[in-house]
Amino acid sequence: MSRSDTPRISLLLLVLVSAVLSSCNVVRITLNTPLTPDDVAFIVPGQTTLLEVVDRLGSPDSLNNSTSGVVSIYRFLDMKYSRVNFGYLARPWSPVDPDLIFSRTGFGTDALQVFYDQNGVVVQHNFLRHVTERPFHPYPF
C-alpha cells in the first residue's frame, strides 16, 4: 500500500462507516420518572408517613390493601432499543436490498412498593426488580 492510497482508503472507510451508521436507530421510552435507591433513601421504616412519601415522590400509580394496612406502588419503565442494519454495506453492489439487522431491546420495568401500617407509617419498602442502568448496545448475542 503506497502513501497515495491512504486518502482513498480513508474515504472508503468513511463511506462504509457512514453506510452502517445510516441504518442506526436509537430509541428510548420512559414511563414516569425512574427511581433509584438514592431517591428513596429518605424513607425510614417506622417513621416516614404516606403523606411525606407522596410529598417527595408524587402520588403513586396504585394503592392496595395489604395485611399490614396499605401498599402504594410506583411503577416506572426505562426502555432502551438500538438497531444496526449491516445489510446497508452490500446495497451499492447488490441487485436486491439485503438486511442483516442486529437489534436489542432492554425493558427496564421496575416498581417501588411501599407498605404502610394502619396509621399510614411506612413498614417497609422495596423495589420489585433491581434494574441497573444498561447501556444501548445492539449486539444481541
Added chain:
Amino acid sequence: MPFVHAVLVFAVTAMLTQGCAFSRGTLGDDIKTEAVSAIKKGVTTKTEVLALLGAPDRVLPLNGRDVYQYYRYDAKAGSLLLIIVNFSRLSVKGDDLFVMLNQSGIVEEVIWSKRTENLEFRFWPFGE
C-alpha cells in the same frame, strides 16, 4: 467570527438533518387543579366529589374505605432523523388523584400530584 461559526454550525446541522417528528398522545381527561383544591378533608362529601370530578376511573376498597382514583396519562415523543443516525425518545407521565372516603362518605384524605406539568418533548435518548 462568532457569526461565521454560528452560520457554519447551522449549515452543518441543516445538512445532517433529514427531518424531525413530534408526536403526542393523551389518555383520560385533564384533572383540574381548581377542582382538586375545592375538595376539603373532613367536609366534602362523596356526592360533591362526583360533581366536581365526575365518575372515577377506578373505585378501590381500602381497609373498609372507598378510594376514588382518577388518572390521566400524557405521552410526548420526539424524533431526530439525521443522515447518519436516528434518535427517538418517548416520555410518558401520569397524573394520579386518590380521594379516600370514610364510611360516612366524607373525604378523609386526598393524594394528588401533577407529574405531566414538567413533561417535555425530548430527542436525545442518552443521559437522564
